[in-house]
Amino acid sequence: MQELHEADELARLRRENQLLREGRLELVQELNRIIALGDFAMRCATAGEPSEVLERALDLVGSVLGMEQRTAFGLSGDRVDVRAFSRRAPESRLTAGDTSRAISPNVAAYLRSLPVATIVRCDEEGAGRLEGLLDVLFPHAAPHGTALVIPLKPLPGETIGAIVACNRSGPASDRTFGPKENDATFLVLLSNHVDRALQSALLVADLRARGEELAESTRRFRENLAHLKGTEEELVKARSFQSLARLAGDVARDFSDLLADIKHHVGRLDQDLPARSSGRDDVAAIGAAVDRATRITRQLLELGAPSAEPRDEQR
Structure with a gap:
């Protein structure tokens, strides 16, 4: 009996030790995410173009969440444009002469309805929310696991585009890759930081454009x-x-x-x-x-x- 009790106690200690290790790993992972998010915010504070903010956001999604395929696009009506922001547009079905493509009105409405970053399951039920969008953005293979959608709302109540990321390999039932439900807090923070950084970059770009207009007006005034x-x-x-x-x-x-x-x-x-x-x-x-x-x-x-x-x- 004593040996059995000792074996049970040893098993319990091992389980607790395993839980501690897992908790420590989760804590380290969360700390790394916070550091990465802080680094993203600091780097974007000096960004002068929206493309710089979105490229850093795409890198963050890839490095922290392990998303293989990711892109940012503009949303205008029922059309998406992958070259609206990013200077390194992904390989897609959109050619250089046709940078925009029509999408389902339901998908456009769904993108505009998202308040913050959202996880979408790439199964039959979840794929309907992004009907045809993933095929336009990433045409090479069927998605699996989860897709991440981050609406771009630099101005309150206005969705000017979105970041979409997903994985394109492995069985469709594999959900070990990409964000999980317990990443919701991080995704909300990421979404808010992206919107703030994008708002700042748009403001800087607008100020730069106005500065150039002012310089041109000053030049014409001097000529006159x-x-x-x-x-x-x-x-x-x-x-x-x-x-x-x-x-x-x-x-x-x-x-x-x-x-x-x-x-x-x-x-x-x-x-x-x-x-x-x-x-x-x-x-x-x-x-x-x-x-x-x-x-x-x-x-x-x-x-x-x-x-x-x-x-x-x-x-």
């Missing part, structure tokens, strides 16, 4: 300002020219009166001189000079007219 300054300088020159032209016109009027008097006296002198007088040549030269001066004066009068423009300065 330079053009305005050039126009202002031309206007100042034009006004200076007009003032100078008016002054020249006033001087020309006075000079024209003097020339008229000189012309009058030259004419009288020409009449008074004898026909064979040697002074008649000098009088003729004076008259010719007066005529030339009169023509110049007439040009100055035209220059000082109200319709005069800077181009008349060439005269």
Whole structure:
């Protein structure tokens, strides 16, 4: 009896030791997940593009949850686009020229109805929720085990896409891979962190775009300002020219009166001189000079007219 009792006690101790080991492993696993989640949050804090956040989220899903196939896609109406966010789109049936594909309205509605990350069994009952979606995203084999769906909700009440991950090998009844029901807390935290990081990245991207628009507006403003300054300088020159032209016109009027008097006296002198007088040549030269001066004066009068423009300065 004592030997039997000792054997039972030894078996009990072994079971307790096994439970302690399993508990320790679960604790270490949970600690590693928390560390990985914290590292994800820190790295995404400096992400400037949504694609950076989602690529890190895909890596986290693969490393922590062991999901073989994973991708992120945009959701618009009843269509998915695997190149909406990720720069390394998976191999799928979507070609480079056709980056979006229609899905079932029921599947689109189901994706929008998810509040946080959700585990979907890849059996007949669960596969109906993702009808055709896994075939579009991962066409090479039938899924098995579980699929993970993380809705992307950077803005409250708006699902702009989702992360979907699953395993594509092994029997369909094998549920040893992928997330389990007891991973619900971690999945909620993961979903919240992804949404926050994505919201921050979208904000940074929007600020960058607005900054580029502001820089372009500033450049155009400087160009317009330079053009305005050039126009202002031309206007100042034009006004200076007009003032100078008016002054020249006033001087020309006075000079024209003097020339008229000189012309009058030259004419009288020409009449008074004898026909064979040697002074008649000098009088003729004076008259010719007066005529030339009169023509110049007439040009100055035209220059000082109200319709005069800077181009008349060439005269």
